[in-house]
Amino acid sequence: MSSMxxxxxxxxxxxxxxxxVDVAGLLDMTKVVAHGVARPAAPLTAFLVGLAAAQEGGxxxxxxxxxxxxxxxxxxxxxxxxxxxxxx
Numbered sequence: 076m077s078s079m080x081x082x083x084x085x086x087x088x089x090x091x092x093x094x095x096v097d098v099a100g101l102l103d104m105t106k107v108v109a110h111g112v113a114r115p116a117a118p119l120t121a122f123l124v125g126l127a128a129a130q131e132g133g134x135x136x137x138x139x140x141x142x143x144x145x146x147x148x149x150x151x152x153x154x155x156x157x158x159x160x161x162x163x
Contacts, residue, residue, distance in 0.1 A: 080098070083098065094133065094138075095135065096135055096138045097139060101121060101124070101142060104120070104121070104124065104142050104145055104146050104149075105117035105118070105121055107146050107149045107150060108120045108145070108149045111152055112149055120149075123141075123145075124138065124141045124142050125138070125141075
C-alpha cells in the first residue's frame with residue numbers, strides 16, 4: 076500500500092504542482108475544522124486554503140498564512156455561539 080506522501084507526490088505530478096507545503100500543518104487544520112465546525116467542511120476548507128494562497132501569489136508562505144487564519148477562525152467558530160451576544 077502506498078503512503079499518503081506518495082499519493083501527494085503523485086497528485087502534484089499529475090496536476091503539475093511544484094510546491095512543498097507543510098502537510099502536517101494542513102492536516103492539523105483539517106482536524107480542527109472537522110471537530111470544531113463539521114467533518115465535511117474539512118476537505119472543502121483545504122481547497123479554499125489552496126485557492127486563497129493562489130490568489131495571494133502562491134508559495135509556502137501564502138499557504139501557511141491562509142492555513143493559520145482558517146485555524147484561528149475554526150477555533151473561534153464554536154465558542155462565539157456558546158458565549159452568546161456581547162453586552163455593552
